[in-house]
Structures are given as C-alpha cells and as structure tokens.
Amino acid sequence: MSEPSIFTRILEGEVPSEIIAETENAFAIRDIAPQAPVHLLVIPKSAEYRNVVELAAGDPALLAEMIGLANSLASEHAGGDFRLIFNTGPAAGQTVFHVHAHVLAGDLDEGSLGG
C-alpha cells in the first residue's frame, strides 16, 4: 500500500489544517502557499483518483460535487467569480497525486492563466 496523501492525513486530523467546508464526498482547506487573495483546495475525501482525468472518467458526479463546492466557497469567500485549476501531471505542476481543485478568487490578473 502506498503512503496516505497529505490531504488524507489532513482529513484524518494527522496534519493540522482547518477544514473550512465539506460535502458528503469532498472537503475544502486553505492552500498553505496561496497564489491569490483567496486560494482554496477542494479535495475528494477518497484518494482513489490521482488526477481530474481519472476522476472525470470514474466518477463524474463527484467532479460535479467538487465544482458545486468550489462555487459555494467562491460566493462565501470572494465575490462569486473564481478560477478553477486542476494541475495534471508533474510537468504541469502537480505535486500531490490525490486529485484536487485549486479555487482562486479575489482580484486576479485579467488575461493571465494564473497558477
């Protein structure tokens, strides 16, 4: 068995990080190294899927649940608009292979791809 991901360890309370919201199958935390005024992570409770491509193929309803949670968080923590990023693969900057969405909001540069 592989080691639990950092996000599983946070969910299980082994690594401190406030869980700021949750749904039945997903939860949200603040990114430890924010790249925008609001930078949250929306994460499935299960580490079954490594990236968004696997998630979309295996459980599209869970992907939709994550997007719904991202939308609620952007309303609560910013003006409602948000950028959703799924880094997919190491060359794209993915460092944690437990699928997660970056929710960026608040005063983002127009025209930039962010990150």
Ligand code: 5GP
């Ligand atoms: P990735 O690079 O895989 O797309 O995103 C992983 C994200 O997880 C990074 O933005 C990183 O800052 C964040 N992260 C890594 N370790 C921790 C941690 O222990 N706590 C929190 N809150 N975020 C973390």
